[in-house]
Every structure is written in structure tokens, then in C-alpha cells.
Amino acid sequence: MDNVTTARPRAQASSEPEWLHAYRPQGIDAGVWREIRPFVMGCVRRLEFDDTNVARTARLLARLAAWCLNEGLALDPEIVLDPATVERFVAVGLKGDRSQPTYRAVLRRVGPLLTKHAPWERPPPAYPRLGTAAPYSPVELRALTSAAVSQPTFGRRRAAKAILALGAGAGLDGRWVAKVSAADVLSDNNGVGIQVNAPDARLVPVLAEWHEPIL
Numbered sequence: 001m002d003n004v005t006t007a008r009p010r011a012q013a014s015s016e017p018e019w020l021h022a023y024r025p026q027g028i029d030a031g032v033w034r035e036i037r038p039f040v041m042g043c044v045r046r047l048e049f050d051d052t053n054v055a056r057t058a059r060l061l062a063r064l065a066a067w068c069l070n071e072g073l074a075l076d077p078e079i080v081l082d083p084a085t086v087e088r089f090v091a092v093g094l095k096g097d098r099s100q101p102t103y104r105a106v107l108r109r110v111g112p113l114l115t116k117h118a119p120w121e122r123p124p125p126a127y128p129r130l131g132t133a134a135p136y137s138p139v140e141l142r143a144l145t146s147a148a149v150s151q152p153t154f155g156r157r158r159a160a161k162a163i164l165a166l167g168a169g170a171g172l173d174g175r176w177v178a179k180v181s182a183a184d185v186l187s188d189n190n191g192v193g194i195q196v197n198a199p200d201a202r203l204v205p206v207l208a209e210w211h212e213p214i215l
Helices: 018-022 030-045 051-070 082-092 100-114 140-148 153-168 208-214
Strands: 185-188 192-197 202-205
Touching: 051 082, 051 100, 082 100, 140 153, 153 202, 153 208, 192 208
Parallel strands: none
Antiparallel strands: 185 192, 192 202
16 A cells, blocks of 8 residues: 655755656556646646655556546646545545555645645644743832732742742743742852753753842
8 A cells, every 4th residue: 555645845846856757657548648647747746755755646646637537627736636526536436446545645635735726624824933021021020029018928928929039030930930949049159040940951040139039
């Protein structure tokens, strides 16, 4: 059984194997091949993959194109590689063929790469990478400090001030603040630092104005 093809659109023209110019898939009549060859080669040249997958994908596209020609369908990628056409080809044109799952997987993979308007489900847009959060402004720090010292119990006030100091003084967030203990706070002539562990173990320096609250 054929393996699933991995391919991507060509960013620009690149060299192609010499045998591809004389390629003719087995099992397809010479006259039929002459009619479908421009379509098949046009699709193959828009994809980029290793030589083994070039031959495999060309054979799959040729078989699909020959079936479409027999069905009276125009050899237009938007028609031949429409999801409905692919599903009908697999169900009817490949009925009883043990390679049905492979043909379907390969054609569903290259279909979106070779069409613009066919109703394939496109991958969702990637979320932008989150940048480093901006530091708190003086106004925000005053508000957070006020909220911390206004907590109703000593324990809550102490915890709130610790969270504020670890965030504003060392840039630590929820992944670390609840795990920092007194033993993780280091102090020497060079300043104050906090040893944090997973998910990114390192020694984090503390801003000078936050040395006393951290200590």
C-alpha cells in the first residue's frame, strides 16, 4: 500500500527529476494519458517533495484524472480536486481497491494545496506568539500595593505582598510564585536573586527596589 504523501506548494520553480518528462503511469491508455498529462504534470510541478513521492502522487492524480475524464468532468483542479469529486472517486472509482484509504488520505492532503476555491476545510490561522508583557506602570503598582495591604487578615496581606513582590520585582507569574520558598531567595554582595525550577529552571535577579520586600 502506498504511504501517505507529504507535500507543499512550490515557493518557486526548482529542478525536477529528468524521468518526470517521460513519465507515463502504468495501467492508463496512451490516448487517455495524452489528454490528462497536462493536468497531472501541472499539479505535480506545483508540489515539492522527494522523488519517491513525485511518482506516487503523479500516479494517484493520473488515476483520478482518468476517472474524471471518463465521467465527463473538466480537468480543472477546482473540479477534479473538489472534496465531493475526491470522495466519489474513492467510493465509486476505487470500489473494492485495498488502497482506497491511502488514495483518499493523499488526495485530501494535496487537494487544499492545489486549489483556491474548492471547499476544503482550511487550517485555522495560527495564533500570534505572545510577547513579553509590559511592566506595571507606577499607577498600577500603587493600586496593587493598596489592594495587598488592604487584605482582611495578616496571612492574606503577607501572601498578597509576596505575590506582588515576586511579580513586579522578579517578573515571575503563576507558574512559579506559589512554589517559591524562603530557601529559594539568595542574597550576596551582587544583589538578590530567586532560584526557580520547572518549567524553566534558572536564577532570576530581583530589581533593586524590591530587594527589601523579597527578603
